[in-house]
Amino acid sequence: MKKKGSLIITTVVLFCIAMIVFIVVMNVKNANDTEDILESSIESQLVSISVAARELIDPVKFESYGSEEEALADPDYAETLKQLRILATDVGAEYIYALKEQGGEYVFVFDTDTEDEEIFIPYALSPVHERAFKGEESADTMNVDDLYGSFNTGAVPIYLDGKVVGIVSTDIEDTYLKESETASATNTAVMVVVLGAIMAAMIAIVVLLSRRVRSMQADLNRMAHYDTVTGLPNRQRLQEYLREITLGPEAKPFALLFIDIDNLKLVNDNAGHDAGDELLKSLAKYFATLEDNSLAFRPAPGLLNMAARIGGDEFVQVVHDVDSVEKAEEIAAHLVEGFRAFVPPHLEKYNTGLSIGAALYPADSTNYEVLIKYADIAMYHAKRAGKNCWRIYNDDMAPKDEK
Secondary structure, rough: OHHHHHHHHHHHHHHHHHHHHHHHHHHHHHHHHHHHHHHHHHHHHHHHHHHHHHHHOOOOHHHOOOOOHHHHHHHHHHHHHHHHHHHHHHOOEEEEEEEEEEEEEEHHHHHHOOOOOOOOOOOOOOHHHHHHOOOOOOEEEEEEEEOEEEEEEEEEEEEOOOOOEEEEEEEEHHHHHHHHHHHHHHHHHHHHHHHHHHHHHHHHHHHHHHHHHHHHHHHHHHHHHHOOOOEEEEEEHHHHHHHHHOOOOOOOOOEEEEEOOOHHHHHHHHHHHHHHHHHHHHHHHHHOOOEEEEEEEEEEOOOOEEEOOOOOOEEEEEOOOOHHHHHHHHHHHHHHHHHHHOHHHHHHHOOOOOEEEEEEEEEOOOOOOHHHHHHHHHHHHHHOOOOOEEEEEHHHHHHHOOO
């Protein structure tokens, strides 16, 4: 009997140890997954903030500034710096700054740091900044660690006539990741203690925490793949989607429409950025009314269409089962005409509309990145044609070096 009792106790102890090990391993895995998603979300937000900051900077004037005296002599400089500081405050960024190369060094042109307003001073680039100067949108967590603190950093290039003339960068303190690591360690310790005391209670806690972790992962995944203003999929999610529908064994024809909101900057400058956001949301609502449109990703999407926001005023609409120029023209014309009903009445005076360029898969290209490029080129032809119209890509639009 004693041996049987000892065997039961041993079995229970071993079972508890096995459960503790299992739960600790699963908790560590979930913590790592959550941290990966959090990092992805932070990086996506950093790039989005940097893109928003870039839209406030006039690249022509940015390139023209050769010294601190020249910059401060321009009345528009102070206004741009003011808008950048407002943006930094609104989004919770520690610093937003713009750099350019001058005399073999990289120097500040704009810097929202109110404690150090000196500009055109040298700056040592991080890997994120180096990639941005090469024309890449880049971000990384805990990328910068200096006397000012430890930061997550994102940066995007500033273009002028197709050339990178500088970068815009955003720094956010990395407290989120530190807090996440601390919380994960604390949760693991609590789980071990509670399981050692009451096994049944611990199982209930584990089930509850697992659900909360899955919910958090779902929220973070949405933050990493969806635009915060419109709720539409972002550039990253669009690229994943296009990869799925072009590389699969059952790839089918579709039209990719590159859509630009006409006069959004005019709305932002005159009616304010809240009005600009209202216009962006109006376009998202318009996409939601289109037949067979899907705003949220679903596994094996089949013939569901997708609309995504990939830049400040730039959107992409994927429409399946389009295999002819005539059908693409019909869809583009419908998009241009139908949007008028969704423009807020108080913004109609700014002549907002849609300029659309379209390219066809696989007729124009089987490479989705090339397809986006062709649709973008066609959109600029629509812009040059007077805006609020559409153009379908053809070989005559191709850049000279591609003909």
